[in-house]
Amino acid sequence: MSNVITRFAPSPTGTPHIGNIRTALFNFLFARNQKGVFILRIEDTDQKRFVPESVDNIKESLKSLNLSWDLEEVQSKRLKIYHKYLDILKEKGLVYEDEGAVRFKVSKKKELTWQDLVHGDIIFASDVIEDFVLVKSDGYPTYHFASVVDDHEMKITHVLRGDEWISSTPKHLLLYEAFGWESPKFAHMPAILGAGHKKLSKREGAKSVFEYLDEGYLPEALVNFLALLGWAPKNDKEIFSLDELVDEFSIERINKNSPIFNLEKLRWFNNQWIKKLTDDDLTTRILKFYPQYPKAEIAKLIPLVKERMFTFKEFKDLCDFIFESPQIASIPSVSVLAATIASLSIQFGKVQDWEASKIKKTIEDVAEKLKEDRIATIAAVRNIVSGKP
Template identity: 35%
Template sequence: MSTVRVRIAPSPTGYPHIGTVFQALVNYIFAKKHQGKFAVRIEDTDQTRFVADAETAIFSALKWFGLEPDESPIHGGEFGPYRQSERLPLYQKYADELLVSSHAYRCFCSRQRLDEVRKQMQADGKPPMYDRHCRKLDPSESEKLAKTQSSVIRLKVPDNQTIICHDEIRGDIAFDSSVVDDQVIMKSDGFPTYHLAVVVDDHLMEISHMVRGEEWISSSPKHILLYDYFGWDKPKFIHTPVLRNPDKSKLSKRHGHASVAWYRENGYLKEAVLNFLITRVWNHPEGKEIFGIEEMIAHFDFKDMHIQGPIVDLAKLDWINGTWIRNLAEADLIKRLKPFKSPKLSDDMLLEFLPHIKDRLHKLTDITDLTDYLIDDPAVPVELILKEAKTDANSVKAYLQQVIEVIKAGQTFDAGSLENNLRALQEKVGWKPRPAFMPIRLCVTGRQHTPPLFDVMVMLGSSIVIKRLSHALTKL
């Protein structure tokens, strides 16, 4: 294989989409597998949708995921500039070449006329396309008009041709040129549209594989024509499937989990998210479900990619994330938990408690719910206590008072002694284990599910346990 050069080309029109990370991932691992280069080009030609901090957010996301490019506006490179807004003279040059070769033409139609044409086509049951009104103009007449009137430049699509795009995953895809629009390639403000810019940039940057989402398949005949009109070799086309919700709808920015920030804020590990994303479209050859980027680089191949719409199944992500959490070394896990834990929870207390809760962590954010009762006194769930005890309030109060006396009388406050002493009390009062111990758990932690009760009591210390049991007595 010749030198592999791939790129992603996000637009700074909002905060990073998880689909951008997915595209970055498959491009990155493909480049690394073949000792190639991975570039990031910023497609900022749509100035009406430009968001000031979006580019910074894109590079921040890539850095967090460990998918830093070899070339970009930030990292430099020999094929810059890497922002399209800094390449405008190039696009004008190549647009002018297409005009000279009669593969493009100027269009002077007003927005009002274009709207009327499209509405009429829709009313006639035809796909809304430009009616080629200005295509009939003599080129010399067009150039005269261009000196006094605003115009765009349109691609001249040939009549009655079959345009073939060969996709490395999907094979040959045929398009009838009669349903391909004479696309605007240069706007009146001097900025190119995506279609001209992507072809010019990919050619000049020597991109070997154009890897992009399947939503661009319908645009590929326009790009094929441009490569042919310029007489340039085409890159290999690879159209990857688009991430979808469980209902098969496209994962759009209105869904919270479409945003890269959502994954960070909700306590997902970067390794787990990458693991999850690649397994949406590809199976590890050894059947593994948990693996890191080095194994992706070693084994991934586009020819093995599933092209059916990959589902963003958050329950599966939680499972993958929980598995990654359990595989982390203790010191590494504590470091990652710090931004999510209460500042009142000391590192020493977290280290002591971690073995009891590690298996319950599915996300780093779970640490708050799993440890808040270690720090703050919980509310007393009176109704639940009575329900679990299966008796009246006075009987529960009498029993809890005996629990307090047993704790005070104990010579040591360790899990083994607590268990022995409180089980003896349980047998003495003749209660079954759950009605005897669940009320204690609820009074001390405020919840039904915790690590082993006696371990939790020891961590809290006898004074706090007695204080919480005494407080519960006042509420019953």
């Protein structure tokens, strides 16, 4: 085992969205690649925003994508530890009380620098940093204080987090210096953006893992897609299993520029992973989505629609006419190609072997005889059989 230790440190204020999960994924991949340790740390010190069920949602989100953790910590159970370190800062005269809270005294005219593993050298002047709160009036530590103490106590070697935390890093460096501790290495990852390079909205894709799974996306596809949002493999390969990602992942290949969330690309990944499933496995998974359909009938249909399905939910769109009669009256092709349809009904009755090739030839022969467009005729048959345009 190497000495690499990473952590995913979410705040339980709601169900984590896809951006949070990418942070967890990158920390997981790096730890596993280095044969290190991956810690799940629940940062619940903001009691006003704490949502109890969020803890389970965080864990289930990770489990659903097979992102296992080695250790689990909860900050609200570590209050004595934070106050022990607060006493050390008090003894050094580096903090003071302010209306019930405790603030850290920021030394001025200091240059704070670190070599970010993604962005390179970053420099901040301490003059732009105001004295900041370490412990709130309710006795709970702030994110800045608890995070630094925990990263030191848990021997975190690499902090992989969103680049929105770059501006907080100077505060953390001041605390590391105050305690005389060595800081971990920082890798600030670019945010996932939506269309127009704007903040990703829920409509564009900032949804939870649960929502994507409920829409019929495979865990394998979500992991594959998220891994390539801000990270690039050594070659042009796009399809990766979780194990393959572990083998190939490196911080050096995380991009500086923000990736754009592309739903069509996610759909493409899902289609690729659906096609990798055996027909039996796919049948079982579809049955979970549509338990009202007979398993035997689903199994017969899988070979016909497997290549065309981009999510499990699309099975119903492709096949519902097999289980429910379509609304024929609403189909425009009936009136437009009435004579053709009448002729087809007669010719279909003469087909001896009900095979796809012979059915297609019958349609083409009727279209040619009546001087109708072949494609339009095939579309008309599809309209009538399926109720779909």
